[in-house]
Structure formats: structure tokens, C-alpha cells
Amino acid sequence: MKQAGRPPGLSLKRQLLLWLLLPQLVxxxxxxxxxxxxxxxxxxxxxxxxxxxxxxxxxxxxxxxxxxxxxxxxxxxxxxxxxxxxxxxxxxxxxxxxxxxxxxxxxxxxxxxxxxxxxxxxxxxxxxxxxxxxxxxxxxxxxxxxxxxxxxxxxxxxxxxxxxxxRELVADMLLPLLVLGLLLGVLMYAGITRGLRPLKRLEAQLGDRTGRTLTALPPIELKEAPQEVHSLAAAVNQLLDAVRRSLGQEKRFLNDAAHQLRTPLAGLVSQTELALQESDLQALKERLGKVHAGALRSAHLVHQLLSLARTEAEVSLQPLDVAALAREVAREWTRRALAAGIDLGYEGEDTLALHGEKLLLRESLNNLIENALHYAGQGTAVTVRVRREPDHCLLEVEDNGPGLRENDLPHAFERFWRASELPGGCGLGLAIVAEIAQRHGGTASVHAAQPSGLLVRLSLPLPGPKDRA
Structure with a gap:
């Protein structure tokens, strides 16, 4: 890190001249x-x-x-x-x-x-x-x-x-060489000045962007410049693009949070106002029940929004056993499944290693199992499955509930889209699952199960022979 008060070093032009003229002098x-x-x-x-x-x-x-x-x-x-x-x-x-x-x-x-x-x-x-x-x-x-x-x-x-x-011979030899060296120095100075012009143009283009919002910064264009300057401009453009994406994700998150929290918070305010006006104990209890349900929905929405923001951050992939993780998550949901009258089980590999982010994969499994338990209904079965393909791992959650209509399947991963009016959902669970799959270099898909129900599948790449070594 540059210390305050330290004088700047030699300019690039002076360094080039120094390293070109010094060997010539020697x-x-x-x-x-x-x-x-x-x-x-x-x-x-x-x-x-x-x-x-x-x-x-x-x-x-x-x-x-x-x-x-x-x-x-x-x-x-x-x-x-x-x-x-x-x-x-x-x-x-x-x-x-x-x-x-x-x-x-x-x-x-x-x-x-x-x-x-x-x-x-x-x-x-x-x-x-x-x-x-x-x-x-x-x-x-x-x-x-x-x-x-x-x-x-x-x-x-x-x-x-x-x-x-x-002395006369040396003078006759060195004086012309000295004149030629001075002339060569002038030519080198002119050549370096001309060669550094693309950097000046790059500096001018970056200076023109001062004062603009980061999301409105256009890419740098250098049509005539050496390959090294083109590479530098490309690296700066990549940085600007990453900044634009990051700011866009942040802005989208804030917009989504503001939009989605406005309705439940307004409902909470209205219910509390009505509760304050109630004199009947039973009616007050009903109002408070609605306030509690709205608070739970708001908390669930905030949790989903934070999960969505976390999935859009950079992911650090580490070796893990996805089969063991799937069994562990399924066991955590067993008590809730039994309370809802749903048969929750696991099928597939005993062990299967891949590179992933354990916290995010756990979040995706939680969302899939929660959705299945919420929408499948009492008396149904939910199966968590891990299967190996030649170069992919298939992580699936299948239920035999009512499922989705054929024309609703393409919208399953859209943010805030809901096919059911059942309370408790916010339309972000499957969107989070799709984002997590993409962050792992895989894909998420949804299919109609036979004879009924819904199958959500994550296809994640397995490490190659070199990665397993």
C-alpha cells in the first residue's frame, strides 16, 4: 500500500529512457x-x-x-x-x-x-x-x-x-559515436513518446468517466494501440463489467426487498391498528394471530432475500460428500415431515464427492424439501435422491403431490412467481436453487413426475481425474 507523503517514482517514460540510454553509455x-x-x-x-x-x-x-x-x-x-x-x-x-x-x-x-x-x-x-x-x-x-x-x-x-x-585515434572514433549516440537518444525519446500515446489516450478515457455513475460507464475502446495496451484496456473493461454486475445485483436486491416487504409490512401495520381498536378478546386474539402469521411470512421473506443475495456473491468451491450432505439435511426435516403426515426418504449413492459450497448446497436442499413438504400435501411421499452420471452428479427432490401444470413449468425458477395461493411462500425458493446451481457450474430443471407430482433436479459437474488426484 502506498504510504502518504512518499514522492512518486520515476515516470514510465523516464524509466524506459534510463534503461535504454544507460546500456548505451556503458x-x-x-x-x-x-x-x-x-x-x-x-x-x-x-x-x-x-x-x-x-x-x-x-x-x-x-x-x-x-x-x-x-x-x-x-x-x-x-x-x-x-x-x-x-x-x-x-x-x-x-x-x-x-x-x-x-x-x-x-x-x-x-x-x-x-x-x-x-x-x-x-x-x-x-x-x-x-x-x-x-x-x-x-x-x-x-x-x-x-x-x-x-x-x-x-x-x-x-x-x-x-x-x-x-588519443587522436580514440577521439576520431568516439566523437562520431557520441554524436550518433545523442541522435539515437533523441530518436528513442521520440519513439517512446509516440509509443506511450495509447496510455495517454487510456488515461483520457478513464478521466472522462469521472463523475459518472459506475453502472453507466461504457467500455474503453482503443482501436490503434499495441497489444499490451489492448490487454490493459480489456482488463479494465472486465473490472468495470464486474463492478456493473455487482452494483446491478445490489440494486436488484434492494428493489426486490423493498417491493416484497412493502405488502407484508403494510399488512402488519393495518392488523396492529385494528387490534388496538378491538375490545373483544376473541377478536383481538384473531388479529394477533394474523399479525403473527404476517411476521412469520416477513421473516421468511427476509431470510430468502438474504439467501438470494448470498448466492449472488463469489463462491469458494471445496471438496465435499454431497450424498452425506443430502442424508443429513433429509434427517433434519424428518420430524416436520412426520408432523405433516408426509413420508420423507433418501435414495441413491452412499458417497459421492464433488467440489461445492456446503452452505449453499444445504440452502438449496432446504428450499427444495421445504417446498415439497409445503405443497405436496398430507399422505404424500417426498424422496431426496443423489445419483451419479458419467461426469455429473444429479441431486433431486421428488414428490407425488399435485405438482405443476404443464404451462407453469417454464416459470418455476422466476423470481416471486407462485403457482399456488397457499400461504407461507414468497416465490424465491426455486430461484435461489437455480442461482446456486449456476454458481456451481451446473443447471437446475423442473419436470412433471409420473403419475403425479414434481421433480426438481440439480445437475452439478463432478471433478475430473486431475482434480481428484
Missing amino acids: LWLAGGVLAWRVALNYAEKGIDQSLTQSVRSLARQVKPIGSGLLVDFPRAAQDILEQDPTDRVGYMVSSPPGRFVLGNGQLPPPPPELIIEAGEPLIYEARLAGKPVRVALLEVNYGEADSPQRLRVQVAKSLAVQQRIA
Whole structure:
């Protein structure tokens, strides 16, 4: 339940934008890191290729002469190597390796674990003046056979150019992607706004219904909308329909109660007024007898109306033994049946399980037995019967009384319809029975019994194999 004062959460539009743009931002950042690594790798390959060419070229300018060396390194080449102050190239010639002969600085030696072969250039990383550099090394042999010597040529280059190249490559890659991402964000915003329009129309239609009575609310119509919005509108329409049905049942119940109680209450008032004016004790006693009979009829009517309202509510079906229930109800009516001179008995299954509401099924049996005892007459027989069909349970109450005429049978389940003028009935008993059968997914029917009498049958569905498991 929403607490008072709690600020509302993000709108659906903002949540959609957040969940669409956040992965895009994460991918853009991951792409930037990957692009940076790739750019550094390619820049490193370019630097290594340049250093390898430089060290080979420099090694060719050093020519052995006898036991000495002739270094033919023109000033122009030296100026080219040293022209960029931010990316200065260091070089060094040493012979034997490590003993400075020529160069513009002392370069760091290679790592001890590096295996050096004459004529094969090697690349390694080192630090020069506290800055990282890439160093290319090439060693060559020279001198006489009896006095061999080795010459080492080194060329070093800082990694500033590598990082500059990587930054330029990353910028050239990510800036267009950023522009495309912004454009994609704008398109997504427009698409989400357009996609949420059916919800706005749904909100407008619900807003238009504010102030109307619930029973007069028309269903929501969305002709052009995504399937999810159609499903939402259908669910709202189902809710509105359930509310309309519930309010209609309540209104019908109130109308029925007001209509049916008006007459007996008016009779009670008139009888009590006449009783107050009576001076004769016998006449007063007769008046009070009529008041008592009217009060009993009113109480019976109220009970039937409440039972009818209860049957129109939601029913919770539970497993029960309908045969045992029928025998129990029949036993409860035995004393009244004997007092009326009627033979009340039970026939059928010893046990029969189904899913039902015990209270409502008991109410339906009470109504059927009460009707049979009331209208069958003295000296008749009333039989309560439970029979099994392949997929249905038949719950029957049969009497051999006068029954109903053929043209009256279709009206038996109508509310407040009565075929007899005998006092005590209100025309709701069979209507309640039909409603209870419908709530259990079954049907109620009435038939003429042979040779005379009336048979009322409830056909209720039995649980399938899966439900019985």
C-alpha cells in the first residue's frame, strides 16, 4: 500500500529512457577503453617499425676499418632525429657493448634476461630521465678473425608520440559515436513518446468517466494501440463489467426487498391498528394471530432475500460428500415431515464427492424439501435422491403431490412467481436453487413426475481425474 507523503517514482517514460540510454553509455565507455587499447597497440607497432628502421640505418653508417670504426653520420640525419623536442630520439653507439663511442646520450642497457643475437634487432622498454621509452638494439660483429669485436647500436624513442597517436585515434572514433549516440537518444525519446500515446489516450478515457455513475460507464475502446495496451484496456473493461454486475445485483436486491416487504409490512401495520381498536378478546386474539402469521411470512421473506443475495456473491468451491450432505439435511426435516403426515426418504449413492459450497448446497436442499413438504400435501411421499452420471452428479427432490401444470413449468425458477395461493411462500425458493446451481457450474430443471407430482433436479459437474488426484 502506498504510504502518504512518499514522492512518486520515476515516470514510465523516464524509466524506459534510463534503461535504454544507460546500456548505451556503458557500451560507449567500454568502446572507448577498447579503442584506447587498440590505438596504443597500433601506435606501438608503428613506433617499433620506425625504431627498427632507424637502428638498421644507423648501424649501416658505422663502418669497421681494420681494428677501428668509421662513423659516417651526417649532421642532417642527426638534426632529423633531434628536431622534435617533445619526442626526442636518443641514439648511442658503443663498442664493446655498453662502452660509449657515439651518441646524444647514455641509453639504458637491455634487461639481463634478453638474449641478443648479432644482426637481429630487438625491442625493449626502459626508462630514461624518469620517462618511459622504447629502445631498439642491434649488435654487429667486426674486426679481424684473430681479434673479433662487437658493436652495439641503440635508438630510443619516448612514448609521448604513441600516446598522442592513441588519443587522436580514440577521439576520431568516439566523437562520431557520441554524436550518433545523442541522435539515437533523441530518436528513442521520440519513439517512446509516440509509443506511450495509447496510455495517454487510456488515461483520457478513464478521466472522462469521472463523475459518472459506475453502472453507466461504457467500455474503453482503443482501436490503434499495441497489444499490451489492448490487454490493459480489456482488463479494465472486465473490472468495470464486474463492478456493473455487482452494483446491478445490489440494486436488484434492494428493489426486490423493498417491493416484497412493502405488502407484508403494510399488512402488519393495518392488523396492529385494528387490534388496538378491538375490545373483544376473541377478536383481538384473531388479529394477533394474523399479525403473527404476517411476521412469520416477513421473516421468511427476509431470510430468502438474504439467501438470494448470498448466492449472488463469489463462491469458494471445496471438496465435499454431497450424498452425506443430502442424508443429513433429509434427517433434519424428518420430524416436520412426520408432523405433516408426509413420508420423507433418501435414495441413491452412499458417497459421492464433488467440489461445492456446503452452505449453499444445504440452502438449496432446504428450499427444495421445504417446498415439497409445503405443497405436496398430507399422505404424500417426498424422496431426496443423489445419483451419479458419467461426469455429473444429479441431486433431486421428488414428490407425488399435485405438482405443476404443464404451462407453469417454464416459470418455476422466476423470481416471486407462485403457482399456488397457499400461504407461507414468497416465490424465491426455486430461484435461489437455480442461482446456486449456476454458481456451481451446473443447471437446475423442473419436470412433471409420473403419475403425479414434481421433480426438481440439480445437475452439478463432478471433478475430473486431475482434480481428484
